[in-house]
Amino acid sequence: MSKGVLVDMTKCFGCGACTVACKLWNEKKYDEVNKPTVGEAAQLVDINWTVVSKHDVTDGNGDAAWRFAKKQCLHCVDPACASSCLVGALRRTPEGPVVYHPDLCVGCRYCMVACPFNIPKYEWDKSFPKVSKCQMCFTRVVAGEQPACIAVCPNQVMQFGDRDALVREAHRRIADNGQLYVNHVFGETEVGGTAWLYLSDQPFDRLGFKTSVPQESLPAYTWQILSKLPAILLGWTAILSGIYFINKRRNGAAEGKQDTTGGPQA
Amino acid sequence: MKTKSKNGPSCSRRFFLKGLGAAGMAGALTTLSGCKDAGKPSGGEGWTPQQYNAPGSWPVQVRGRVPIDPHNPSIVRDDRKCILCGQCTEACKHVQSVEGFYGLPIKNDITCINCGQCALWCPTGAISERDDIAKVLRVIGDTRLHVIVQTAPATRIAIGEEFGMPAGSIVEGKMVAALKLLGFDRVFDTNFSADLTIMEEGTELVNRIRAAAGGHGESGHGHAPTALPQFSSCSPGWVKFCEYFYPDLLENMSTCKSPQQMLGAVAKTYYAKKKGIDPRQIVSVAIMPCTAKKFEASRSEMNSAGVMAGDPGMRDVDFVLTTRELARMIKGKGIDFVKLDPQPYDSLMGEGTGAAVIFAASGGVMEAAIRSGYFLLTGENPPESLYNLSAVRGLQGVKEASLTVPGFGELRVAVSQGLANARQLLDQIRADKQAGRPPRYHFIEFMACPGGCLSGGGQPKTSVPPSDWVRKERLHSIYTIDAKLAKKRLSHENKEVADLYADYLGKPNGDMAHRLLHTTYTDRSGQLTAKNKA
Numbered sequence: 001m002s003k004g005v006l007v008d009m010t011k012c013f014g015c016g017a018c019t020v021a022c023k024l025w026n027e028k029k030y031d032e033v034n035k036p037t038v039g040e041a042a043q044l045v046d047i048n049w050t051v052v053s054k055h056d057v058t059d060g061n062g063d064a065a066w067r068f069a070k071k072q073c074l075h076c077v078d079p080a081c082a083s084s085c086l087v088g089a090l091r092r093t094p095e096g097p098v099v100y101h102p103d104l105c106v107g108c109r110y111c112m113v114a115c116p117f118n119i120p121k122y123e124w125d126k127s128f129p130k131v132s133k134c135q136m137c138f139t140r141v142v143a144g145e146q147p148a149c150i151a152v153c154p155n156q157v158m159q160f161g162d163r164d165a166l167v168r169e170a171h172r173r174i175a176d177n178g179q180l181y182v183n184h185v186f187g188e189t190e191v192g193g194t195a196w197l198y199l200s201d202q203p204f205d206r207l208g209f210k211t212s213v214p215q216e217s218l219p220a221y222t223w224q225i226l227s228k229l230p231a232i233l234l235g236w237t238a239i240l241s242g243i244y245f246i247n248k249r250r251n252g253a254a255e256g257k258q259d260t261t262g263g264p265q266a
Numbered sequence: 267m268k269t270k271s272k273n274g275p276s277c278s279r280r281f282f283l284k285g286l287g288a289a290g291m292a293g294a295l296t297t298l299s300g301c302k303d304a305g306k307p308s309g310g311e312g313w314t315p316q317q318y319n320a321p322g323s324w325p326v327q328v329r330g331r332v333p334i335d336p337h338n339p340s341i342v343r344d345d346r347k348c349i350l351c352g353q354c355t356e357a358c359k360h361v362q363s364v365e366g367f368y369g370l371p372i373k374n375d376i377t378c379i380n381c382g383q384c385a386l387w388c389p390t391g392a393i394s395e396r397d398d399i400a401k402v403l404r405v406i407g408d409t410r411l412h413v414i415v416q417t418a419p420a421t422r423i424a425i426g427e428e429f430g431m432p433a434g435s436i437v438e439g440k441m442v443a444a445l446k447l448l449g450f451d452r453v454f455d456t457n458f459s460a461d462l463t464i465m466e467e468g469t470e471l472v473n474r475i476r477a478a479a480g481g482h483g484e485s486g487h488g489h490a491p492t493a494l495p496q497f498s499s500c501s502p503g504w505v506k507f508c509e510y511f512y513p514d515l516l517e518n519m520s521t522c523k524s525p526q527q528m529l530g531a532v533a534k535t536y537y538a539k540k541k542g543i544d545p546r547q548i549v550s551v552a553i554m555p556c557t558a559k560k561f562e563a564s565r566s567e568m569n570s571a572g573v574m575a576g577d578p579g580m581r582d583v584d585f586v587l588t589t590r591e592l593a594r595m596i597k598g599k600g601i602d603f604v605k606l607d608p609q610p611y612d613s614l615m616g617e618g619t620g621a622a623v624i625f626a627a628s629g630g631v632m633e634a635a636i637r638s639g640y641f642l643l644t645g646e647n648p649p650e651s652l653y654n655l656s657a658v659r660g661l662q663g664v665k666e667a668s669l670t671v672p673g674f675g676e677l678r679v680a681v682s683q684g685l686a687n688a689r690q691l692l693d694q695i696r697a698d699k700q701a702g703r704p705p706r707y708h709f710i711e712f713m714a715c716p717g718g719c720l721s722g723g724g725q726p727k728t729s730v731p732p733s734d735w736v737r738k739e740r741l742h743s744i745y746t747i748d749a750k751l752a753k754k755r756l757s758h759e760n761k762e763v764a765d766l767y768a769d770y771l772g773k774p775n776g777d778m779a780h781r782l783l784h785t786t787y788t789d790r791s792g793q794l795t796a797k798n799k800a
Contacts, residue, residue, distance in 0.1 A: 010371040017330040020348050021318070026309035030346045037345065039336055049309070056374070063792075064374045091304070103305030130308065139310040151318040152350050154330025155370065201371060 002077070003096035003141055004163030004195040005150060006170055007070055009207065010180060011157045014038060014052055014068040018149035018158075022050045022072075025137065025148040044071055046121040049134040050149055057202050060179070067200075069207040070149070070157065073098065073119045073134035074187055075195035077163075078217035081111035081120055089131075090120075096163065096195045097136035105131055116191050116213045136195065163195055170197055192217025315350055328352035332365055332384050332393075333376045339564050340380035340396060340557035341723075347392035353731060354384035354393055359800050361716060362503075363686040366800030367511065375793040377510060379685070381503035381714045382557030382588075382723020387731040395557045395588045395724055399595050402585050405549045406449040413549045414537075415450040416529045416615075417441060419457055420555040420626035420719035421589045423743040427726040428593035429603040434739030436747060439608020444596050446609060450551070455611045457618020459529035460625045460634070462766065463500065464757035466783050467522045467631075468638045469774035471496050471709055475674075490775070493517040495680075495695065495707040498631050500524045502562035503714030503723075505787065507685050511796050512692050513789040514699070521784040525625065526552050526559055527568055529615060530582035531782040534571035536770045537614055545575050552586045555626070555722035558714065560586045570782045588724025617762040620752030627744045628683035628718035629658035629665060632711040636669070636679070638757045639709075643674045653755060659745070661717055661734055663687035666707075678707045684716040693798075720744060 016038035023030060023037075028047045030037075035045045042051035050072035059065035079098045082090040089104035090111055100120075111120045111131060123129035137147035145151070146160040159166065170185040186204050187194040191213050198204070205211045214221075317326050332354045334343050358365035361383055368377050385393040405411050426435035445453045470490065477492040499505055499520040508519060523531070530552070534545040552559060562568065563583040572580030587595070596603055610616065621637055624630030633655045640648040657667035658681045665681040682688045691710060698705065715722045717737040728736045748755060757763070771778045 013333045013370065013372050013376065015331050015333040016345065017350055020331075020345055020350055021314055023312075023345075024314055024350070025312045027312040032345060059371070059373070066372060066374050066376075088304070099307040101304040101306070102308050132308070135307055135309045137310060138307050145319070148314050148318065151314065151326065152330050154352075154355055154365075 001162045002094065002164075002195065003136075003160065004075075004166045004197060005136075005147070006159045006161075006166040006197045006199065008157055008159075008173070009067060009069055009198060009200045009202075011155045012052065012068040012070065013155060014054060014066070015154060016052050017152045017154060018070055019048070019050055019052060021148040021152040022134075023047075025140075026135070042071075044119065044121065046123045046132040049073075049132070053208050055202075055207050057206055060201065067202055067207055069198075069200075069209070071208070072149070072196070073136070074117055074190075075134075075136050076191055076217070077193040077195065078191070078219050080114040080116060080191070080218040083219035083222065084110040084114035086110065093138065093142075095138070095141050097138045097141055098195075099135055099138045100131055100133060102130045107131075114218070116218060117210055163193075163197075166197055170199055173199060186211075189215045191215075192220065315352075317352075318350075328356065331355055332358045332378075334393070335376040335378065338376070338378060338380070338396070340560045341378075341382055341385055341393055342396050343393045345392070347390045349390055349392075351389060353387040353389060357383040357387040357731070361684050361686055362507075362714065363689055363800070364507070364510075367797050369795035369797050373793055373795070375790075377794050379503045379506045379510070379714065380558035380561040380723075381685075383715060383732075384723075385557060386721070386723050386725070386727060389730050391727075395591060396560060397591060398560070398585050398587055399591050399598075402551055402587060402595070405551075405585075410547065411549050412451050412543050412547050413449070413551060414452040414454060414533055415445055415551040415553060416454045416456045416459070416526065416533075417445070417553040418526070418555055418626070418719060419460060419618075419623045419630075419744070420722060420725065420740070421553050421592070422623075423626065423720065423740050423747070424555065424725050424728075425589050425593055426603070427728045428590065428597075431604065432739070433728050433736045434741075434743040436743050436751070437603075438747075439610070440603055440606040441592075442611055443606040443609040444601055444603055445553075445592075447601055447606075448595060448599060452612045453609075454529060454533070454615040455618045455622075456525045456529055456552070456554075457622035457625075458615045458760065458762055459525040459532065460622035461617075461619055461757035461760040461763045462528050462532070462783070463522055463525045463625075464621060464631075464634050464638045465763060465767070465774045466528075466779060467496075467498065467520050468635050468642050468757075470520055470522060471635065471639055472642045473775065475708055490521065491517045494705040495710050496520050498635075498709075498711040499785075500625065500631055501558070501712060501714045501719075502556070503558040504685065504688070504712040506558065506561070506790070507688070507714065508692075508712075509788055509790040510794060511689075511791070512696065513791045515692065515695060516787045516789065518695070519787055521780075521786070523568075523783055523785045524559075524562060525622075526554060526586070527562065527582055527785070528783050530563070530568070531570045532615065532766065532770075534580070534582060535574055535782060536766060538571075539770070540614060545571055546577060546580060549585070550581075550583045552583050553589065553592045554586055555589050555719045555725045556586075556715075557588060557723040559724075560588075562586075567785055574781065590724060590726055593726065613762070615762060617760055618752075619757055619760050620748035620755035621757045622760075623747045623752060624744055626718060626720045627659070627741050628661070628713045628716075629655075629681045629711065630718065630744070631713075632658045632667075632679055632681050632709065634757055635709065635711075636677070637755070639677075640671055641756065641758050643671050647756060654749075658711075659741075661737055661741070664690055677709075679709045679711075680707050681711045681713075683713045683718055685712075685714055688712050717741065 019037035038052045042053045075098045087104045092098045120133045150158040174181045186198040422438035426437040497519045530550045538545040621634035668678045720740040721737045
């Protein structure tokens, strides 16, 4: 069963425990000066697999308010990064996480170009760099545990479970509390669906989410072309071969004619 | 065979190319077969604390940590040291009843009363006070500036612990000596302004009681609030807590500034005038057991001396250092604290009584106020029994006492420490008020931190999390100073305070006193959605 996470951003007060859990569990280094994990300047970079970004917004009463958005790889149901990877270093697992295998990676960075959310990062300052992104604590998930960031959250902002059930849960919450939530579950259909689903009381673009992405899976676009390739290749081979043979025969016949007319001999 | 042995092993061109091709094929096959096994995915090699590692998605009771605004004037956190043990949440939620007592989503504020108990509980030192040592060292180094320093009652029984001395060691003289060695121009005692606070707060209480009885306060200020019970206002963590969660009871809050702010305001007016120093040249530093004092000093209204001097940008207190920061400063200078010869505080604002020292303990403000309140109500010094008011002493969460004052009647008081305990009293008072019932008490002392200032958020971390044995050792020392070492035990007998009134302020709660020593409060309930339960 494919797992997912439902994030209710109205419950987050920005303690950043999830970012620390991520660093502890994945042994990532800290650089709070240049690469902060919480606050206005927080950004996903090679050492930050998850961050909590702070946004100044206006709440339902028209008052100034702060909102915090937990960001990490969204773990697409049909990931463009995995489809673009030449060597299969990025793979979507049946459990849901899209996992990176550094031993296979050749460093081409196609995944970085392919990702619609700009998630995979590169360890530019290392001699033997790898691609770097959230693994959704794959080893924990296959062991039946929730990802580290979810386990430590004091406000239970995140709920871990089967993706299908979480989609229903998200819509139930919107139905129960329509005056609070925006009527949209981010990740339900974005790029064909993601394992991470978000609820918010703010328009998603105000919290730094990329809302302009297509609602269909990206590999599906390329598949529209790629699926026809065998037929096109075979067809063209057949057509071109046919033309070649026809030409050859015609030329052979023409040569035979010439021979009879007594053309120059070698 | 002959030629072979002569020219070394021979290898035909054909054989060599065959070998090379075979090796290449083998290599390619090995590499490709390696792709079948993808190897380990990255990450997942680290650890998380034990409570988060139960298989499945079991509930976890202790989780996460408190949110801290990066602009918090009192505390900072270093994520590199955080192990997500959850102790800060424990202190914030269950000792102080702050985290969890507001609804989500939040508004535009990270609710924090700046008390620093989280820093005291943090086992790895990830949460600590905002370090202002560099700023203080810079002003000390500037010879044009006159840098004065005051030390809170609770620092003198705790700072020795930072230098290996037993918990509760009384090191007042050594601390003064160390401050002089650090280069402060004058070392004053917050005990002086604690006595001053008692004069103001005691007079205010008498005025409120008389106003409630239908009469008019003797020297009451025109707009002074009259609600009873009067709440003490010395603990800035408590004050902010009341502003957040009980703004309807702010009229009960004494308008008196805390001793720190009183000394700051008096230093840049009275002291400056007496010594002929331009107040703009005075830098006022405070050594406090408290991280909320950093916030208090930064409150916009704490500029009375500046307003008086026509320079509202001037702060009454410029820098606040915690006891821990002072200890670091002393260590940084290489001063052998334990071997220092004791030195006295400097005059004009250096005298303090036993009644002032006990401000450091929960119940101390109450006891000091009762001693002088008795005098203000009756004109006589209190009887011997009021010098050891055991009902308001000790580490109990809420303490009550009732005493009979001749010519006045029964005076009912309560004391609370730790803000989770304060809620018991506050909810009762709120309910009484809404039901129109008469107040149960005349005066209530609230201290944000358990045990009072002696176990404040800026005190040495002698046990982690803070334990009652350290509190008891410090408590014992505080009452020892009051009973055995102090020359005087009544705030109204402080000679320097009497001189201040005679030379500058006029009378307690008078106009000048109101301009310098009293303050206003801010309703902060709009910055959160208060909840009664976590």
